[in-house]
Amino acid sequence: MSVIWNKVWFDLWHNKARTLLAVLSIAAGVFAIGVMFGMSDQMLSGMDSAHQAVVPSHISISFTTAIDRDTALALRKIPGVEGVQPFNEMSVRYKLRPEDPWKQGIVNMLDDYDDQKYQLVQLKEGRWPQKDNVGIERLAAQFLNLNIGDQIIFKIGNTERALPISGKIRHPFVPPPQFLDLMFFFMNAEGLERLGMPQGRFDSVYVRVKPYSEDYAKEVATAIKDRLGKQDIGVSSIMYQDPNRHWGRAFMDGFTLVLQLLAVVSLLMSVVLVYNTVNALITQQTDQIGIIKAIGGRSSTILKVYLSGVFVYGLLALLISLPLGASLAFGISQYFLNMFNIEYDMFRVSDQAVVFQVLAAIAVPVLAGLVPVLQGAAVTVRQAIASYGLGGDFGSSWLDRAVEQI
Amino acid sequence: MAGSNGKDTIVEIKDVVKRFPVGNTEITILKGISFTVKAGEFVSIVGPSGNGKSTLLNMITGIDRPSSGEIIVTGKPVHKMSEDMLAAWRGENVGIIFQFFQMLPALSLLQNVILPMDLAGKYSSRERRERATHLLEIVGLADQAQKLPSAVSGGQQQRAAIARALANDPPLIVADEPTGNLDSRTSHDVFDLFAEVVSQGKTMLMVTHDKELAQRVPRVVEILDGKITRDEYVGRPSWAGY
Numbered sequence: 193m194s195v196i197w198n199k200v201w202f203d204l205w206h207n208k209a210r211t212l213l214a215v216l217s218i219a220a221g222v223f224a225i226g227v228m229f230g231m232s233d234q235m236l237s238g239m240d241s242a243h244q245a246v247v248p249s250h251i252s253i254s255f256t257t258a259i260d261r262d263t264a265l266a267l268r269k270i271p272g273v274e275g276v277q278p279f280n281e282m283s284v285r286y287k288l289r290p291e292d293p294w295k296q297g298i299v300n301m302l303d304d305y306d307d308q309k310y311q312l313v314q315l316k317e318g319r320w321p322q323k324d325n326v327g328i329e330r331l332a333a334q335f336l337n338l339n340i341g342d343q344i345i346f347k348i349g350n351t352e353r354a355l356p357i358s359g360k361i362r363h364p365f366v367p368p369p370q371f372l373d374l375m376f377f378f379m380n381a382e383g384l385e386r387l388g389m390p391q392g393r394f395d396s397v398y399v400r401v402k403p404y405s406e407d408y409a410k411e412v413a414t415a416i417k418d419r420l421g422k423q424d425i426g427v428s429s430i431m432y433q434d435p436n437r438h439w440g441r442a443f444m445d446g447f448t449l450v451l452q453l454l455a456v457v458s459l460l461m462s463v464v465l466v467y468n469t470v471n472a473l474i475t476q477q478t479d480q481i482g483i484i485k486a487i488g489g490r491s492s493t494i495l496k497v498y499l500s501g502v503f504v505y506g507l508l509a510l511l512i513s514l515p516l517g518a519s520l521a522f523g524i525s526q527y528f529l530n531m532f533n534i535e536y537d538m539f540r541v542s543d544q545a546v547v548f549q550v551l552a553a554i555a556v557p558v559l560a561g562l563v564p565v566l567q568g569a570a571v572t573v574r575q576a577i578a579s580y581g582l583g584g585d586f587g588s589s590w591l592d593r594a595v596e597q598i
Numbered sequence: 599m600a601g602s603n604g605k606d607t608i609v610e611i612k613d614v615v616k617r618f619p620v621g622n623t624e625i626t627i628l629k630g631i632s633f634t635v636k637a638g639e640f641v642s643i644v645g646p647s648g649n650g651k652s653t654l655l656n657m658i659t660g661i662d663r664p665s666s667g668e669i670i671v672t673g674k675p676v677h678k679m680s681e682d683m684l685a686a687w688r689g690e691n692v693g694i695i696f697q698f699f700q701m702l703p704a705l706s707l708l709q710n711v712i713l714p715m716d717l718a719g720k721y722s723s724r725e726r727r728e729r730a731t732h733l734l735e736i737v738g739l740a741d742q743a744q745k746l747p748s749a750v751s752g753g754q755q756q757r758a759a760i761a762r763a764l765a766n767d768p769p770l771i772v773a774d775e776p777t778g779n780l781d782s783r784t785s786h787d788v789f790d791l792f793a794e795v796v797s798q799g800k801t802m803l804m805v806t807h808d809k810e811l812a813q814r815v816p817r818v819v820e821i822l823d824g825k826i827t828r829d830e831y832v833g834r835p836s837w838a839g840y
Contacts, residue, residue, distance in 0.1 A: 194717075195705055196713065198709055199705055202704035483701075485685045487717065488766070492682075493717060573660075
């Protein structure tokens, strides 16, 4: 190995302050890249994966009056309808203690919790709801600090009825309680009858179409509406859902884009410092460059020596920022995904973020240092070390000539 | 005219003119210099300060370029070569000894001597180390080999510079005021090394203000007002090649 590498090591080790400053500056930018891009990748893909796993409906239709099961299932005959799942979703008032004010909640009811087709809800703890108990959405349970067996008081007509919690259930499409103070509960058909919904009747259906496209889903929804209209069944609302993209993506896409831009800005600021550091180093060592060239070193040697130093800065920065970035990216992703009711407990690293971090740590500083290093490599021996005096190049610039006129 | 020993011409200067821009004008430092140096000669270039001695030396090594004229060294027209070509050519053909030693501060004396061999790709890795160690022994620095330049004296650095100049076994050694920053005793020691180098067949060109040293050199070329005013053999005939 050439002894010139000893110079590279010497320059790094014996100017620890400069090395540390350059490394930490690059590490800050690379860390930001790792966190923001890693978080974005994990979160968005995690959201979409979780969304796809629950077999989301393409259309969700609510009626002005409840329909029976047969009417709901007959909708399968409409061209384009792949399947139908009737359900109920009703507003309810609840409170935890008799002295508390009433709060708004939503009650979901599925015909058969053990035989779901779409918008799958998952039993996380306990049992599915029976006639005299309720299930509670697990985020709601967490938010309200409730457990199985705890009582919830529901307003039923002019009376109140306390029902115990039978199980904690995950619903994939509930907004985080921190954002919207709206708790979700689950009942079976017998339980919902207390709230005025007869057994066997439904106020909504989930529908999937085949083949799926947003436009085709709208066509099928119109056909369903027309068919029901002929039966004097009104449609109060139609909601469409992309089966591949989580409903929260609209919010998170913008949020993560801003964070990614901030990370890039942070990296660019480190680029400025790297440029200045390398520029100062080259200026300080111009005479050494001249010596190396005088004893046989070419421009390529100079490039190799000084860009290697920058490469080492980047490598050290990567060693610091890669694990830290991965850890924080996972932690933040886990936090947000949990907020969207998505479990994300196994540590993961985003491959995409690692690639970006490697490029940011290695390629970006080398590119930043390239200009001053190229300038250094272009220095001639004469410019670097020849000191015979006739003012050198004085007079060659406009400033020199202006000074001469004074 | 200096004595010739019939050996090959190693340096040929033909009508070299060198001008420097100063403000809006130009100053002509060398006004048509011509001379040749044969292989194995030991030549000192003398003259008052500012008369172009170092300029001439720099043009011979390719560090500077003439405004006009030709400079042929070891058969190569150095005035026409690119910077990278000059760097590679210097590494193999010219050993340069600077007034201010110019050792790389980050490398030990041994590593400084190895470096030209690394840059030229000459010898195997082991041979480079062995050769550098041997050269440092010749200049009396074998026990200082692992020290950085900052840990040794000026005289020791200059001796290490001589070892470095000999690293690639170049045919031509060039020294610009090599004793300018040394005391007289060290200067004599360094000059003795030069004489030893020449006795082994190297060609040596030396710019010096030291009249006593200049008198010990076989051939003196004096530059005054940009022209060669004297070019004569002044040393003992027993010098190698004479």
